[in-house]
Amino acid sequence: MKKIRIGGGAGYGGDRIEPAVDLIRFGNLDYIIFECLAERTIALAQQKKMKDSKKGYNELLEYRMSKILPLLKEHKVRIITNMGAANPRAAMEVTGRMAREYGLNDLKIVCVIGDDIIDKIEKYMDFEILETGEKLETIADDIVSANAYIGTAGIVKALEQGADIVISGRVADPALTLAPAVYEFGWSMTDYDKLGKGTVMGHLLECGAQVCGGYFADPPYKEVPELWNVGFPIGEITEEGDITISKLKSAGGLVSRETVSEQLIYEIHDPAAYYTPDVVADFTGITLEELDGAVTVRGASGKEKNGKYKVSVAYRDGFIGEGEIGYTGSGAKKRAEMALEIVRRRVEPWRDKIEEEKYDIIGVNSLHGDITGLNPKEPSECRVRVAVRSKDKAVAEMISKEVEALYTNGPAGGGGVRQHLREVIAIASIFVPDKDIQVETVLWEGGK
Amino acid sequence: MMKLREIAHSRTGDKGNISNISVIAYKQEDYETIKKSVTPEKVKAYFSGIVKGRIIVYQLPNLWALNIVMYEALGGGVTRSLSLDTHGKSLSSLLMDMEIEEEENEAN
Structure with missing residues (x-):
């Protein structure tokens, strides 16, 4: 039975590259995917593109390619990535030029475009924002970017064109993995059970080490060997859709029933309806079998997309301003509480311009809020943190200044002030009809 | 009483302002216990200061697991939240500290 091996080369935009290099060298792979886009990443990339039309792709693209491309002389592994972010064409140009520098003159590089619909956004002003129920026009003046989660079609077409490297912008994460399975096995785009199975493998690979023991260790309950050297996953899928997840024997970490279970349920809602542009995948029939450091995943299925x-x-x-200061020694918590109360009173004159404010003591309640009784002991050091959100940049900035002012105007022994200000780029989701999105591929022609 | 952590493991994910936490039994025989112990009401009470919206608990019996989906759980979502942990990633460790009833051994 025909099968292919796909490596998961990145779990997020800034992930480590060393485990991916090992996979290309020793993994006997047919493909490696690099999933590098979070919900907000593409908006930040779009802002960079607006400043410089040649930018707006993943910031580690050049670094990653400098490690990967030289390996492609000896290892015939095809690369599929969404590192194009807001500018897949520019990412293709850069990759093409680098490939030539490494003497890879026959390498075919194709980018996938069509996810970016910012030019057509006016059409959708009447559409409802899923998060708030309001119309899109309520945020019209503040829109930075608009990208559709496209499916496998563009990547499959690129592979049909003989691409060795496929670079996209926003695609549904599992599509990076499902696309080569569709291409290699000739799966029909209405064979929803197969598409569901391929989607599940994509879901398991798209977070890199998270299925191989990364983000898992919790001794003494969950032990992970050699976590410092944790490997990235290899997914093998047959033309029937049976999946096996493993890792290199030389890598640290582990692939077990437990690690695969955690990753299967990661960032899903209804397990019977995992929505993607190609299929609604159903995880409820999945069974796992652990054997010799690998886990076989069977029984996923799917239904028609919407x-x-x-x-x-x-x-x-708007803007978020933050300020922090630390206290230690006896009475640290008391002084930290006093510091928070002082800042709370000092921001009173600006309160009508503050949308939300938060007062934390790191080491006491910053992560779990009001859940009490977990750590009754007096902490030996405390860090005060104040954060506010405001439409007014000056107000957000002011709060961090008030924390700094605790040096000379606050309780005894405060130290280590840190201040931070950032613009908030928020996300509103809308649904647009299938026919509005035209996915295309562009072949690199040597910068001609 | 015992902590959930004695029989189950967990990971948190996020989408917008929605947090999901898996609760996975180490052993198949403990699946019924977690199913009985981890109800939407109990989770809502436990996370009362954090989760503002509704809670749905999905069952995955093949995986001996539950998926807890919590709405309005992330202070407005990853991009707007003032929380230090904007993704709510640390919530799974917190949930594992929840106290549950120990199952009586039926043979006794």
């Missing part, structure tokens, strides 16, 4: 594309619209939504 005929719509989800579009992430990013918009500017």
Whole structure:
């Protein structure tokens, strides 16, 4: 039976490259995917593109390619990635030029475009924002980017064109993996059970080490060997859709029933309806079998998609200002509480311009809020943190200044002030009809 | 009483303002216990200061697992939240500290 091996080369935009290099060298792979886009990443990339039309792709693209491309002389592994972010064409140009520098003159590089619909956003002003129920026009002046989660079609077409490297912008994460399975096995785009199975493998590979023991260790309950050297996953899928997840024997970490279970349920809602542009995958029939450091995943299925594309619209939504200061020694918590109360009173004159404010003591309640009784002991050091969100940049900035002012105007022994200000890029989602999205591929022609 | 952590493991994920937490039994025989112990009501009470919206608990019996989906759980979502942990990633460790009833051994 025909099968292919796909490596998961990145779990997020800034992930480590060393485990991916090992996979290409020793993994006997047919493909490696690099999933590098979070919900907000593409908006930040779009802002960079607006400043410089040659930018707006993943910031580690050149670094990653400098490690990967030289390996392609000896290892015939095809690369599929969404590192194009807001600018897949520019990412293709850069990769093409680098490939030539490494003497890879026959390498075929194709980018996938069509996810970026910012030019057509006016059409959708009447559409409802899923998160708030309001119309899109309520945020019209603040929109930064609009990208549809496209499916496998563009990547499959690129592979049919003989691409060795496929670079996309926003695609549904599992599509990076499902596309080569569709291409290699000739799966029909209405064979929803197969598409569901391929989607599940994509879901397992798209977070890199997270299925191989990364983000898992919790001794003494969950032990992970050699976590410092944790490997990235290899997914093998047959033309029937049976999946086996493993890792290199030389890598640290582990692939077990437990690691695969955690990753299967990661970031899903209804396990019977995992929505993608190609299929609604059903995880409820999945069974796992652990054997010799690998896990076989069977029984996923799927249903017809809903005929719509989800579009992430990013918009500017004010500013967040933060300030921190630390206290230690006896009475640290008492002084930290006093510091918070002082700042709370000092921001009173600006309160009508503050949308939300938060007062934390790191080491006491910053992560779990009001859940009490977990750590009754007095902490030996405390860090005070104040954060506010405001439409007014000056107000957000002011709060961090008030924390700094605790040096000379606050309780005894405060130290280590840190201040931070950032613009909020928020996400509004809308659904647009299938027919509105035209996915295309562009072949690199040597910068001609 | 015992902590959930004694019989189950967990990971948190996020999408917008929605947090999901898996609760997975180490052993098949403990699946019924977690199913009985981890109800939407109990989770809502436990996370009362954090989760503002509704909670749905999905069952995955093949995986001996539950998926807890919590709405309005991330202070407005990853991009707008003032929380230090904007993704709510640390919530799984917190949930594992929840106290549950120990099952009586039926043979006794």
